Amino acid sequence: MAKIAYILLCHKDPDAIIAQAEQLTAAGDCMAIHFDARASREAYARIQGALQANSNVTFATKRIKCGWGEWSLVQATLNAVQAALEAFPRATHFYMLSGDCMAIKTAEYAHQFLNDNDRDFVESHDFFASNWIKTGMKEDRLIYRHFFNERTQSRRFYTSYDVQKKLGLTREVPADIQIMIGSQWWCLRRHTVEMIFEFLAQRPDVIRFFSTTWIPDETFFQTLVRHLVPREEIDNRTLTFLMFSDYGMPVTFYNDHYDMLLGQDFLFARKISPEAHELKDRLGQLYSADGVDFHISDEGRNLHSFLTARGRVGRRHKQRFWEAGNTLGPDRDVFLIVCKKWHVAKRLVDQIKSETDIPCVEYLFNEQDTALPDLGGIETTLLKRSRHRRALVRMLFDSFETDRLVLCIDPSDIEIIQDFCADQVKTHVLEVECEYSDDYLIGHARRVGLAGQDSPTETVARLVPTLHNAMEYESELIRGTALDRHARLRETSDRAENEDAIVQFLNVSQEQAQAIMRLDYLFAD
CATH class of the missing domain: 3.40.50.300 (P-loop containing nucleotide triphosphate hydrolases)
Structure with missing residues (x-):
């Protein structure tokens, strides 16, 4: 039977992290937590203290200061995965989560699903041929070196970028690797994760390359899984239900979305509103339940638009x-x-x-x-x-x-x-x-x-x-x-x-x- 090691990257709300860890480990699964080093020591100590008696929880041995679009997010993930590999030798699958994710199926359902589908679940599309990137940098993410964070060090980011362009300081993508891109919310089998670490030990050039690409959490695991695993053993999708608005922002789910979420062909959903206390309580109780039948209708995107467009996200009266x-x-x-x-x-x-x-x-x-x-x-x-x-x-x-x-x-x-x-x-x-x-x-x-x-x-x-x-x-x-x-x-x-x-x-x-x-x-x- 499948046993899941959840890889949780988080940076805030210690109480929610504690509750999430307790809910997901109550049915016998386990969790490795990376808590952003930018957060306070007090908050981290509070999480460790609350979960220290839980043998199904471990922590990344080294905390990283994480920044959006940086290699730090990938390094933090690797640290947490390494901790999970060592602490949970019986874990069969490794599932990437954030603090905004919650299960929308029972552990019983998730375990049976993974047993019946012996493959890796990771969204991965050809970086150059697909239309996954809608706006902004594409090839320049890879062929130039990005040492600064675009959001927090905007001037340095674009100065470095412009200088490299002016001087023609491009670089080649590793010749034997096809760069892929997709969602960072993956679920990988243990054998696949072990192959990734073995590959990285032999190929430090790959780490050097990705460590200075822009937004590598959308390309690193997506590329390596496709490089190491036969195509027929990969399901090109995420098991986490997520939606984006017309403005490219993640859609947030509220109390009235409970039935809709349970009807989706996914194991988790992201993002759950911090204010959706009733939804959180119901989903938290759901994971450890037994004998629940799920009717998968997958009408979520249409139904979500109907439920939200008339009030929660605003109404438009003005002409475009x-x-x-x-x-x-x-x-x-x-x-x-x-x-x-x-x-x-x-x-x-x-x-x-x-x-x-x-x-x-x-x-x-x-x-x-x-x-x-x-x-x-x-x-x-x-x-x-x-x-x-x-x-x-x-x-x-x-x-x-x-x-x-x-x-x-x-x-x-x-x-x-x-x-x-x-x-x-x-x-x-x-x-x-x-x-x-x-x-x-x-x-x-x-x-x-x-x-x-x-x-x-x-x-x-x-x-x-x-x-x-x-x-x-x-x-x-x-x-x-x-x-x-x-x-x-x-x-x-x-x-x-x-x-x-x-x-x-x-x-x-x-x-x-x-x-x-x-x-x-x-x-x-």
Whole structure:
């Protein structure tokens, strides 16, 4: 049976480190801790004192002052791994962790998973051929020597870098090594770790090379594992679930993410908020539990976006600069039918097309196969339509040779509604309010990827209040955006009220409104 030696690099919060060590060793696993030498001696002494009676905990024999992007992080890791190799001869796997990581599976599940998958788990992509590095230095990380920390010694860092570039002081990558890059959160088998130390003892040139590269914790282990281990024995992934924001910052998990995290095909998650006390308590108790069944649905990224985008990470109301560069014109009218139940909006559109001469386009920003004329390629993908939406709609006006156009919009696309309302074009909004049963909302969550098809019904059911609240919030935003050009069509209203709403929305006659609303099954599911 697998026995895991956790390699914990940490620099703060002694109480959290103590709790993490006790939780992860309670099921028989072990841990080697490197506590940053920049932290106080008192904090380190507190951790050692609290864990000294725990035979499954050891400490790196030498503490390193660590800095982001420096070799010091790799050296600290090597020191902790060396301590674990010596202290825990029965450890079969070595798992890299930080103080912000917590288990999202039981030890029982983790051990069985590693038993069933005899391989090393490390994300490693070709440094030069892959697109893993999005911005900043790439080749220059390797071919120049970096002696200073870019964050704390910025002037020295860039002066040294510029001098080397000016003088052409480049160096070669070790000829027999293919540089790889990936996440630093790996899980390696004991044999692999032992091979790495044997290799380093024979190749001090490799240590010299990596010790002056920039951000070597993303390349060192990733490169050596690929160099020493057959490809078929490597799973190119991390077992730690982590996400990044649009700004490249790690996403933080909170109390309401518990069910989402357990449904991911990972053993740990990073980063757990220090303030998420309930989440920490529940995950801490989970690791040593027995007989827990996990339903892996892997819908985490979609579900996380849904749970957080409406409040915790802020809401955006302002136009982006590229959206303000063109206008649809003040002499045109765009009519937005905003409805969560797409089939209801499509029925309404069919009625409008049959009773008026206003061109109608269904969910052009949501459905790839929406019927559209040839617009020179801008209409071919949802990404292009959304990115160039004003240009797209202007071309639709021209193609239909009209100054009036009906579009169907999902209520979640508030940015699109705001964009049209901010334009010179006269924007009219008809909000179609439908009734939503719990079964409908659960099905909706599965259809749009907020829950996987294999997610337990009771787990998905917990989303129902959140979905109701989200829809109410969307409605508030729509009303606040459309203001005086906002009308409502309600499933609960009588036909006369809804006919008045159509008159207000389209500025058509009462007779035309009556004909449009003649459909008895408009709201039927």
